[in-house]
């Protein structure tokens with residue numbers, strides 16, 4: 065512990081580890097030369113705002129409270145979906161339930177010892193808030209690509225514009241946004257008033273995977289742009305005052321799989337007599353969300369309806385996993401198995417049925433989805449290997465070099481590992497990753513299975529140092 069003066073975290077949103085080698089030579093060299101965690105994993109659901117909050121708190125969603133990218137609130141089911149991308153929705157969540165994030169964050173912990181955190185999260189406005197939700201109170205700096213109205217410290221925006229030029233349009237692929245974010249990092253955040261911890265969250269290749277396809281030429285150009293931004297960040301660090309005392313964490317938050325069939329789950333439910341809908345109105349009994357996974361929340365506390373819904377899901381060929389209280393829905397796995405134990409967690413969560421088979425251009429990972437991107441685009445949220453496996457490589461003063469560690473690691477380990485580099489700790493779900501020596505303990509494997517009729521599902525977890533990790537899951 066206590067090995068670094070500065071930490072720089074670079075997140076490549078959505079980047080699959082198996083796609084680094086072909087398009088990102090600088091990142092590949094960084095991973096080869098330093099300590100790479102080959103069994104790094106996302107959280108569930110593997111969605112950006114959930115992931116962002118797990119990075120910022122070291123907690124599973126069951127503790128930090130951002131239980132989905134968008135969710136309804138039980139006990140307050142007025143049809144107002146909490147879309148965590150949206151600043152106003154997050155402030156509304158605070159008003160309705162007392163807090164946005166319900167556990168301590170890395171930013172708060174750093175601030176408690178007078179340390180600083182500079183975040184540039186260039187995904188949604190909500191993500192920019194969740195990466196350090198108490199930035200303003202703690203005197204930290206934060207920036208969102210959506211400008212002053214979506215930045216907790218809006219006074220920083222004119223300074224950045226003066227130095228780096230106007231904020232670019234959100235074109236597809238996000239080449240300009242990636243380059244601009246790299247410029248803020250190198251010409252501003254790492255050049256002047258460098259914070260103790262700097263987090264640079266690039267929106268690619270996630271956006272291109274979604275809208276152009278995992279296999280597309282646009283996606284490859286987005287990966288190259290992200291690699292170039294990373295190269296410039298590394299170069300800036302190497303020329304700076306803290307070159308030999310800076311730790312660098314390069315990572316992604318989840319992967320993606322290709323969509324192969326659009327399933328209109330809402331209308332299939334309605335055809336079978338379940339009044340499902342995305343918003344409460346006179347004709348809706350069940351509030352739902354979708355994508356590669358989603359929630360189903362009966363508006364009334366009708367246990368019979370919940371059981372019926374759960375069994376209906378298991379009878380559908382497009383459904384991969386069902387999480388609910390097994391005493392109410394036999395064949396379900398308990399939400400606690402995926403750390404969905406928050407008061408905000410849905411009673412019934414489904415995951416679409418994905419396959420590890422090859423999709424377009426031979427890239428493995430494919431499955432049906434309920435909407436959100438064009439058919440053939442990439443999607444995530446589920447528990448398949450290609451959604452859960454993330455990129456994670458770390459260089460730190462004195463850390464192991466040129467090694468691959470296959471012990472389980474996850475987004476929840478980032479905050480405690482960063483803090484430990486300053487000799488600080490964080491009471492959280494994650495562990496301090498073994499940067500300096502391998503752990504003297506093998507991870508144990510736990511397989512959870514549940515079945516009903518022709519439906520059978522399995523969830524693989526691992527444990528090490530008393531911490532549990534989600535590896536992958538799916539329908540058998």
Ligand SMILES: [Zn+2]
Pocket residue numbers: 077078111112113115270317318
């Ligand atoms: Zn993401």
